[in-house]
Each structure stands twice: as C-alpha cells, then as structure tokens.
Amino acid sequence: MLEKALISRGGNLMIGKKELENIKKKQSDWQKNCYSKHIKTHSERQKKFVNLSGNEIKNLYTPNDTTHLDYINDIGFPGEFPFLRGVHPTMYRGRLWTMRMFSGFGSAEETNQRYKYLLKHGETGLSVAFDYPTLYGYDTDHKLSRGEFGKCGVAVSSLQDMEILFMGIPIDKITTSMTINGPAAIVWGFYIANAENRGIDRRTIGGTIQNDILKEYIAQKSYIFPPEPSMRLIVDTFEFGYKEVPRWNTISISGYHIREAGSTAVQELAFTLGDGIEYVKWAIKRGLNIDDFAPRLSYFFNSHNDFFEEIAKYRAARRIWAKELKKLGAKKPRSLLMRFHTQTAGCTLTSQQPEINVTRVTLQALAAILGGTQSLHTNSMDEALALPSEKAARVALRTQQIIAEESGVSNTVDPLGGSYYIEWLTDKMEEETYDYFDQVERLGGVIPAIEKGFFQREIAEAAYKYQREIDNKERTIVGVNDYTTEEEVTIPILKMDEKGEERQINRLKKLRKDRNNSKYERSLAALRKAAEGDENLMPFILDCVHSYATLGETCQVLRDVFGEYVEPAIY
Amino acid sequence: MEKKIRVLVAKPGLDGHDRGAKVVARALRDAGMEVIYTGLHQTADMIVETAIQEDVDVIGLSLLSGAHMTLFVDVTKLLKDRGIDNVLVVGGGIVPEEDVPELKKAGVAGVFGPGTHCDDIVNFIKTNVKR
Numbered sequence: 265m266l267e268k269a270l271i272s273r274g275g276n277l278m279i280g281k282k283e284l285e286n287i288k289k290k291q292s293d294w295q296k297n298c299y300s301k302h303i304k305t306h307s308e309r310q311k312k313f314v315n316l317s318g319n320e321i322k323n324l325y326t327p328n329d330t331t332h333l334d335y336i337n338d339i340g341f342p343g344e345f346p347f348l349r350g351v352h353p354t355m356y357r358g359r360l361w362t363m364r365m366f367s368g369f370g371s372a373e374e375t376n377q378r379y380k381y382l383l384k385h386g387e388t389g390l391s392v393a394f395d396y397p398t399l400y401g402y403d404t405d406h407k408l409s410r411g412e413f414g415k416c417g418v419a420v421s422s423l424q425d426m427e428i429l430f431m432g433i434p435i436d437k438i439t440t441s442m443t444i445n446g447p448a449a450i451v452w453g454f455y456i457a458n459a460e461n462r463g464i465d466r467r468t469i470g471g472t473i474q475n476d477i478l479k480e481y482i483a484q485k486s487y488i489f490p491p492e493p494s495m496r497l498i499v500d501t502f503e504f505g506y507k508e509v510p511r512w513n514t515i516s517i518s519g520y521h522i523r524e525a526g527s528t529a530v531q532e533l534a535f536t537l538g539d540g541i542e543y544v545k546w547a548i549k550r551g552l553n554i555d556d557f558a559p560r561l562s563y564f565f566n567s568h569n570d571f572f573e574e575i576a577k578y579r580a581a582r583r584i585w586a587k588e589l590k591k592l593g594a595k596k597p598r599s600l601l602m603r604f605h606t607q608t609a610g611c612t613l614t615s616q617q618p619e620i621n622v623t624r625v626t627l628q629a630l631a632a633i634l635g636g637t638q639s640l641h642t643n644s645m646d647e648a649l650a651l652p653s654e655k656a657a658r659v660a661l662r663t664q665q666i667i668a669e670e671s672g673v674s675n676t677v678d679p680l681g682g683s684y685y686i687e688w689l690t691d692k693m694e695e696e697t698y699d700y701f702d703q704v705e706r707l708g709g710v711i712p713a714i715e716k717g718f719f720q721r722e723i724a725e726a727a728y729k730y731q732r733e734i735d736n737k738e739r740t741i742v743g744v745n746d747y748t749t750e751e752e753v754t755i756p757i758l759k760m761d762e763k764g765e766e767r768q769i770n771r772l773k774k775l776r777k778d779r780n781n782s783k784y785e786r787s788l789a790a791l792r793k794a795a796e797g798d799e800n801l802m803p804f805i806l807d808c809v810h811s812y813a814t815l816g817e818t819c820q821v822l823r824d825v826f827g828e829y830v831e832p833a834i835y
Numbered sequence: 836m837e838k839k840i841r842v843l844v845a846k847p848g849l850d851g852h853d854r855g856a857k858v859v860a861r862a863l864r865d866a867g868m869e870v871i872y873t874g875l876h877q878t879a880d881m882i883v884e885t886a887i888q889e890d891v892d893v894i895g896l897s898l899l900s901g902a903h904m905t906l907f908v909d910v911t912k913l914l915k916d917r918g919i920d921n922v923l924v925v926g927g928g929i930v931p932e933e934d935v936p937e938l939k940k941a942g943v944a945g946v947f948g949p950g951t952h953c954d955d956i957v958n959f960i961k962t963n964v965k966r
Contacts, residue, residue: 396849411905485851526854615948648949731858744950
C-alpha cells in the first residue's frame with residue numbers, strides 16, 4: 265500500500281482557512297485575467313517545463329500548493345523532529361560546514377603533500393581518494409593492478425603507506441573521510457592502527473568510512489565479496505565503532521555514485537534511503553540496539569544541476585530518514601537526524617571550455633549549503649580531463665569560502681523553508697521515494713532487487729534518456745550542445761611522479777622482508793578462522809594490520825572464505 | 836540485406852564507471868548495430884578473445900580511471916600480436932587531449948571524451964569500420 269508521505273495532513277502551512285479560500289479565488293482570477301491574457305501575446309519559451317527527474321514544474325506556486333502541510337508536524341524547527349529544516353538548531357550560524365576536498369593520487373608521499381597544501385589554504389577536513397587496486401583490495405604489485413597505480417586515487421597497500429599518507433598531519437584534531445567500501449574494515453584498521461602508533465587514543469579520532477556496499481552493487485561497482493558476507497563485515501564495523509571508536513561514522517550511505525551512474529534525483533533519494541534502512545535492519549537482526557549504532561550512520565549525496573530540486577532532495581531526505589528511524593524503533597533524537605556530506609556532480613563537468621565548470625560547481629555547492637549539508641567537496645574545473653591540478657583544487661576550495669564568507673547565505677537556518685515551490689517539491693520527492701520503496705518491497709527487498717538488476721536497469725534507463733535529451737538538444741549544456749567555441753583547451757594537467765610506482769613496489773618488497781613473518785602469518789590464520797565463524801572481525805583485522813599484513817594479503821583471506829561477487833552485465 | 840556491424844563494448848581493468856559504456860552500447864544498438872557488452876573487469880586477453888569468438892568488427896573500450904595509456908594499448912598490441920587487423924578499435928573516457936596522439940599511434944582510431952554526441956560515435960564507426 266502506498267504510504268502517505270507526510271506525518272499529518274491536517275493543517276496548512278502559513279495561513280487560515282478563510283484566507284486560503286480567498287487566495288484560491290484570487291489565483292483563479294489571476295490565471296484567467298492576467299496570466300492567460302499575457303501568454304496570448306507573450307508565449308512561454310517552452311510548452312512544458314520539467315526538472316531533471318522529469319517532474320513538470322508549474323508556472324507559479326502559491327499557498328494553494330501547500331495546503332496539506334502542517335507547519336509544526338511537517339516542517340518544524342531545526343534540531344527537532346522531523347529535522348526538515350536542519351539537524352542543528354543554529355546550523356551555519358554556529359559552525360560552518362566542513363570543507364572537505366576529496367583528493368588522492370600517486371603515492372602516499374605525493375598525496376600527503378596535497379593534503380598539507382589544502383589545509384594550508386583553509387580546508388577543514390580531509391577526504392581520501394584511493395586508487396583502483398586499493399578499492400578492490402589488491403596490493404600495488406598484484407597483476408590486476410597493472411596500469412592503475414595512483415591513477416584515480418592514492419595507493420595504500422599497508423599500514424606503512426597510511427603512516428606516510430598522514431605524516432605531519434594532526435589526526436587527533438582533524439577528521440578524515442575515506443572513500444573505501446569492499447575493504448573498508450581493513451583500511452579503517454590502517455587508520456586506527458596509525459593513530460594508536462602515534463599515541464592517539466582510538467576513542468578520540470574522528471572521521472568516516474564510506475563502507476556502503478549496496479550502492480557498489482547498484483552503481484559504483486567496486487565490490488569484492490557477495491552481499492551476505494559484505495553486510496556482515498559492515499555490521500561488524502557498526503558494532504566495533506560504537507564500542508571502540510565512538511566518534512567515527514562507520515558508514516556513509518551514498519547516493520553520490522547512484523547519481524553519477526545516471527539516476528534522477530528522485531532515484532538517488534529513494535535508492536539511497538532504501539539502502540540506509542536495509543543496513544539498519546541487518547544491524548537490528550544481529551542484535552544491536554538501534555540507538556547505539558544509528559547516531560554514527562551518515563549519508564553522502566550528489567549535487568547536480570537542477571538547483572531547487574537538489575535543495576528539496578536534501579530536505580526530503582532528512583524528513584524521511586527521521587520518520588523511518590522512528591518506525592524502526594529509534595528513541596534518541598540523535599539516531600533520527602541525518603547528517604550528510606555532499607559532492608558536486610562530477611558527471612556535469614564538461615571537457616569543453618573547462619573554466620566554466622567553476623560556475624556550475626558554484627551553483628551546485630550553493631544548493632548543497634541551502635539544503636543543509638554538514639560537509640562539502642567542490643569539484644575542480646579540470647576533472648573532465650584528468651585529476652585536479654593544485655591550482656584547480658584551490659579555486660574549488662575558494663568557491664566554498666566565498667559562499668561561506670561573502671554571500672550571506674549562512675546567516676539564517678534553511679532560508680528557503682516555507683517557499684511554496686520548495687515545500688511542494690520536497691513533498692513531491694518524498695512521495696515518489698515512497699513509491700520506489702513499495703516497488704523494491706514487492707521485489708523482495710534491496711538485495712533481491714539488486715540481484716534482479718532492478719536498480720541497475722532504472723539507472724541505465726535514466727542515463728540513456730538524459731544523454732538523448734542532450735544529443736537532441738532538448739536539454740542545453742553550455743559549451744557542449746550550445747554556446748560552443750572552437751577555442752583550444754589549454755588547461756594545465758596534473759603530472760604525477762613517474763617514480764612513484766617503483767618506490768611503492770620497492771617499499772612493499774622491503775616490508776614483506778623486514779616484518780615479523782610468524783606474527784603476520786598467525787594473525788592472518790586467526791582472521792581466516794574467525795571469518796569462517798561468526799565473531800566480529802574487526803579485532804582480528806586490527807591484529808593483521810598491526811603485524812603489517814598488507815591489504816592484498818588480508819583481503820585474500822576474506823576472498824578465500826567469502827568468495828567474490830560477479831554482477832550480471834545489464835545495459 | 837547488408838550484414839549488421841558487430842561491436843564489442845568492453846570495460847578493461849578495475850574501473851567500475853560503466854555509465855558511458857552502457858549509454859554508448861544502447862546508442863549503437865539503436866543505430867542498428869549488434870552490440871555485445873563484456874561487463875566489468877576485463878583483461879586484454881579476455882577482450883581480444885571475446886572479440887574473436889563473437890567475430891566483431893569494432894571494439895569500443897571505455898575507461899575513466901586514467902589507466903588508458905596502459906590498458907587501451909594492451910588491447911591494440913594484443914590484436915597486432917595475433918595478426919588481427921580488420922577490427923576497428925575506439926575508446927572513450929577521461930582522456931587528456933595530450934594522450935590522444937599516442938593512443939592513435941598505438942591503434943585506437945578514435946577517442947571520445949565527455950560531452951561527445953552519440954551520433955558522432957555512430958558515424959565514426961560507420962565511416963571507419965574495416966570491411
């Protein structure tokens with residue numbers, strides 16, 4: 265049965281019944297006498313205006329579009345249920361969002377330098393991009409790593425690389441987000457072990473591991489193990505996290521990649537929240553108390569081109585999450601509030617006239633901020649061509665600083681709250697999300713829907729439609745299908761240290777020779793045994809990490825026990 | 836009736852970004868070609884083997900990780916080593932302009948970046964297919 269999207273439909277947003285009747289009448293007069301007359305001589309540019317999710321947008325929104333909303337219950341106040349207006353009572357008046365630039369390339373040494381550069385220029389949180397071998401749990405010298413070292417992120421094959429990556433960076437003060445999924449537990453282990461070796465208590469370190477395997481099957485595709493053992497590992501990190509590393513966000517449930525793969529905003533919202541609910545159910549099934557682990561769940565969304573649709577998406581996400589967590593039994597307010605990171609949409613960047621990407625990124629960043637994001641990455645103008653150069657990354661960071669310091673948008677909480685259009689759209693997206701929840705339910709839940717290729721097909725369909733709209737000029741992309749120039753692209757491209765790979769491979773060889781071999785073999789054997797049983801694997805993984813077992817070696821043990829996932833190829 | 840152009844759309848290496856590959860696969864199919872999509876994580880051996888088994892006219896490689904200078908060239912080299920010269924190889928993804936001449940020299944006949952019109956790829960293949 266279709267669930268009613270809103271909590272209560274008794275009241276109205278801002279005005280009394282009598283007033284509303286009056287507005288309704290006036291609006292109908294206006295439509296007849298003013299609007300209709302006007303368009304007879306001055307027609308609108310298009311027959312139909314639609315947003316990126318394909319929703320038709322009307323010419324005007326008025327109190328008549330929000331009559332079903334009850335201010336207290338459906339909109340409310342920031343820091344209180346349903347958290348539509350924000351998760352904190354003061355939002356950016358208290359503290360600005362964290363400016364967290366996703367970066368990583370080449371060797372740990374090079375990326376360490378980039379982090380120091382970004383910190384020097386005012387970024388306030390770190391975010392690690394790993395290369396493909398690392399994302400798949402292979403060491404740099406594995407045969408499948410060929411050609412990939414350091415290409416789309418930094419290579420981290422052992423605790424030693426993690427030590428170098430954060431050398432001279434105060435990880436007791438700054439928080440770090442790590443985009444890692446299949447081998448998330450092991451890479452988190454590297455981070456914890458590195459902190460401990462530096463004399464920092466694991467209970468005090470803060471950060472996030474992405475650790476969201478469901479969206480890997482759905483969209484991003486850097487999975488390793490099949491769903492069942494992957495979910496087990498994730499619940500292991502939830503449990504270990506709230507007990508041992510309580511300031512850590514043990515998951516960042518991600519819509520970003522779903523959107524990048526081509527979904528609409530509504531699909532991003534629906535599929536991501538569906539994944540989030542699935543994780544909660546698995547953890548409850550394990551016997552964890554929802555109010556222990558739920559406060560450490562976090563989210564990650566995309567910010568695409570349709571400005572208001574993006575803002576409505578974030579607002580709807582918070583309200584849905586609060587309601588659903590309540591239904592799942594959460595009692596603490598902290599469990600109900602959705603904190604999220606945002607990244608501007610990489611897929612909207614153009615390789616043509618790359619400098620104009622700065623403007624796209626500015627609008628997308630502004631949408632994320634007006635939507636109440638907790639942290640933000642702004643893409644660099646050159647990312648449709650290569651990894652960002654130092655200067656391009658700095659300009660992207662400056663974009664956030666200009667919004668924060670100069671624009672005044674952070675002076676009040678949820679400045680667009682109460683806009684007839686925004687509230688209508690927020691509500692509409694919520695309703696469509698529940699339609700998707702119902703569809704997934706009918707397919708037997710999230711994992712069966714993945715196995716049936718449901719999400720993958722929905723996304724491929726939307727991606728193709730979007731591309732065709734651009735090809736057919738139904739949608740204008742500046743510099744691509746209109747406003748083009750013949751000017752040659754002259755943007756400087758990042759050059760990596762050519763010696764990086766060799767240095768990394770030599771380091772790995774030396775590590776394997778110098779470490780205490782019986783200790784690392786024992787730790788891997790213990791992990792194997794634990795993986796075959798049902799104990800929480802985090803302590804075993806930490807033992808492996810501390811004994812300098814490499815990422816590849818540790819992951820191989822888990823590959824042996826759990827097997828590997830192979831996806832059906834659907835297009 | 837003229838035989839349809841057969842295209843293998845392939846994802847070499849570890850890169851999981853398959854949006855472009857899937858969109859292009861559909862566009863080629865809609866343009867009347869027969870399309871085989873390999874799925875993810877293919878080695879050069881697997882791609883060339885599939886190309887032979889499926890008797891394709893074209894291999895379309897897609898890679899967004901930046902490893903194209905290694906992984907695209909692995910495929911063209913293997914084709915040469917096996918004496919296959921009647922298969923057109925094209926590639927797409929995040930490829931800096933300065934890498935394009937070298938890729939062309941190595942046998943990747945066309946390179947298509949973000950923002951490419953699907954029809955441009957279709958036309959390129961129709962014009963350059965070797966048969």
